[in-house]
Amino acid sequence: MDYYVAIASIIGIHALLGLSVYVVAISGQMSFGQQGFFAIGAYLAGMSTAMWGLGLVPALVLGALVAGAMGFVVGFPALRVRGLYLAIATFGFGEIVRLAFLNVRYTENIGGRVVGPNGAEGFRHVRYVYDRGFTGLHYLAVILVVLVVVVILFFLLERSKVGAKLRAVEEDETAAAMIGINVTRVKVVAFAAAAAVAGLGGGLFIHYSTYIDHDMVALPLAIASVTYPLLGGLGSFVGTLLGAIVLVGLTEGLRGLQGMREFVYGGLIILMMIFRPRGIVDEALVLRVKSWLSPRAPREPVQAP
Amino acid sequence: MLSIEGLVTRYGNVTALKGVSLDVAKGEIVGVLGPNGAGKTTTLLTVIGLLKPTSGRVRFMDRDVGGLAPDRVVAAGVGLVPEGRWILASMTVRENLLMGAYPRHDGEAAIKHEIDRVSEIFPILRERQGQRAGTLSGGEQQMLAIARALMARPKLLMLDEPTWGLAPLVVEEIMRVIRRLNEEGTTILLVEQNARQALAVVKRCYVLEVGSVIFSGTPAELKGEPLLTQTYLGATAR
Numbered sequence: 238m239d240y241y242v243a244i245a246s247i248i249g250i251h252a253l254l255g256l257s258v259y260v261v262a263i264s265g266q267m268s269f270g271q272q273g274f275f276a277i278g279a280y281l282a283g284m285s286t287a288m289w290g291l292g293l294v295p296a297l298v299l300g301a302l303v304a305g306a307m308g309f310v311v312g313f314p315a316l317r318v319r320g321l322y323l324a325i326a327t328f329g330f331g332e333i334v335r336l337a338f339l340n341v342r343y344t345e346n347i348g349g350r351v352v353g354p355n356g357a358e359g360f361r362h363v364r365y366v367y368d369r370g371f372t373g374l375h376y377l378a379v380i381l382v383v384l385v386v387v388v389i390l391f392f393l394l395e396r397s398k399v400g401a402k403l404r405a406v407e408e409d410e411t412a413a414a415m416i417g418i419n420v421t422r423v424k425v426v427a428f429a430a431a432a433a434v435a436g437l438g439g440g441l442f443i444h445y446s447t448y449i450d451h452d453m454v455a456l457p458l459a460i461a462s463v464t465y466p467l468l469g470g471l472g473s474f475v476g477t478l479l480g481a482i483v484l485v486g487l488t489e490g491l492r493g494l495q496g497m498r499e500f501v502y503g504g505l506i507i508l509m510m511i512f513r514p515r516g517i518v519d520e521a522l523v524l525r526v527k528s529w530l531s532p533r534a535p536r537e538p539v540q541a542p
Numbered sequence: 543m544l545s546i547e548g549l550v551t552r553y554g555n556v557t558a559l560k561g562v563s564l565d566v567a568k569g570e571i572v573g574v575l576g577p578n579g580a581g582k583t584t585t586l587l588t589v590i591g592l593l594k595p596t597s598g599r600v601r602f603m604d605r606d607v608g609g610l611a612p613d614r615v616v617a618a619g620v621g622l623v624p625e626g627r628w629i630l631a632s633m634t635v636r637e638n639l640l641m642g643a644y645p646r647h648d649g650e651a652a653i654k655h656e657i658d659r660v661s662e663i664f665p666i667l668r669e670r671q672g673q674r675a676g677t678l679s680g681g682e683q684q685m686l687a688i689a690r691a692l693m694a695r696p697k698l699l700m701l702d703e704p705t706w707g708l709a710p711l712v713v714e715e716i717m718r719v720i721r722r723l724n725e726e727g728t729t730i731l732l733v734e735q736n737a738r739q740a741l742a743v744v745k746r747c748y749v750l751e752v753g754s755v756i757f758s759g760t761p762a763e764l765k766g767e768p769l770l771t772q773t774y775l776g777a778t779a780r
Binding site: 398401402404405408409411412413414415416417418419420421520524528 | 590591592611612613616617622624628629630631632633634637640641642644645672674690691694
């Protein structure tokens with residue numbers, strides 16, 4: 238049971254990180270640096286509860302806000318470049334954050350334990366949740382509540398003006414500019430919001446694992462976070478959720494295969510690329526579902542008189 | 543309404559506009575003609591703000607808009623139907639129209655009303671509302687591009703080769719709509735290579751050649767210039 242709770246918790250946390258990449262992706266960009274915001278959120282939320290005596294909710298909010306603010310600051314210069322260049326720039330940012338936490342020492346001795354970011358040893362003993370008698374199942378509920386709140390916000394976002402602007406910018410920046418959309422503002426706001434979501438995931442993570450170090454926010458996490466929305470499909474945020482469930486589920490579910498695991502995992506990814514190159518939930522699927530849901534919109538084009 | 547003075551725009555070290563000046567008064571319908579590479583599209587893109595002028599002035603309704611970002615120029619009341627349409631292909635027709643209304647801040651009802659208005663101008667768009675814009679025919683996409691620009695209720699509508707690559711019947715319909723929009727009060731700046739079509743609609747025109755204005759006047763006056771007529775209308779035009 239604990240095992241499944243743990244998997245579900247990881248899926249929830251990684252889903253937030255994937256959603257963070259998704260927001261950047263629907264504004265037409267690809268970021269390999271969201272793990273940097275994840276790290277910022279994790280360290281800040283961890284310090285808030287373990288060292289500064291804050292509660293869990295203010296700690297998570299603070300982590301998300303600081304990560305979001307960093308996203309805003311980084312967004313302006315980073316979003317001047319596109320495509321591969323942006324991928325490199327954002328990954329560079331993620332590495333800067335990682336190396337910063339590799340070197341930061343800010344510890345206190347609390348009850349005989351060294352608490353706080355401690356360079357290469359990482360940040361240990363963020364035990365706020367478990368010290369207050371939460372079980373893994375309780376904390377899973379917290380993660381899911383946060384995820385549901387974020388998902389509701391995403392749902393509203395996709396139906397809002399802002400969501401539509403994001404899609405227009407994704408599809409064609411020049412066309413979007415020509416119909417009067419402030420492309421820079423849309424991209425920077427999206428980037429900041431994405432960073433905040435990643436920071437929230439980081440805050441949840443450190444309280445789940447009680448521990449984080451620089452190695453946990455390195456390249457593999459960047460690749461995983463980009464894979465969720467890409468495998469899930471960029472048609473809707475639902476794809477990212479599915480991507481996280483499938484990928485984390487596969488990673489765990491295939492453990493029984495031992496040495497063959499990576500082969501099967503890789504093979505499944507290749508099959509995905511062949512059969513659903515735009516991801517599980519692609520734009521075409523979203524349009525089809527939309528037309529089922531709204532019977533008023535004509536499904537077949539009406540013939541011209 | 544629109545006044546351009548000595549506009550110079552460069553692409554790197556290629557000077558595309560070498561001091562273009564032109565005026566469009568309120569309610570007018572003005573054409574810009576000229577061969578490929580004359581600077582017609584560059585002029586429009588500089589006005590809308592996608593290109594930054596090196597020098598010169600762009601004034602719109604007594605405001606300096608030269609060098610402003612496109613969203614500010616659109617908000618000021620300039621609409622552009624770009625060459626090649628630039629519709630948002632994966633969005634539905636209706637979504638494209640809604641996107642066109644985003645510079646506006648006057649509420650859902652006004653925007654619905656606007657959709658009804660453009661659907662009345664282009665009835666085909668009403669039938670195609672839920673369809674992905676990328677699946678429309680070329681003529682329908684052009685109509686959508688015009689309708690989308692109208693959604694922002696521009697005071698000045700600039701059209702860049704709206705009939706390019708379209709069937710003759712569709713060309714006629716687009717031209718009819720342009721004339722109608724002008725009669726209903728929208729000021730129009732029409733860029734066309736299809737000079738014959740344009741001259742039938744516009745009241746005044748400019749001819750550009752390699753970045754400079756080489757003629758300005760009425761279509762009748764243009765017909766009195768044998769060399770220009772020969773170059774742009776073909777030798778047989780009368």
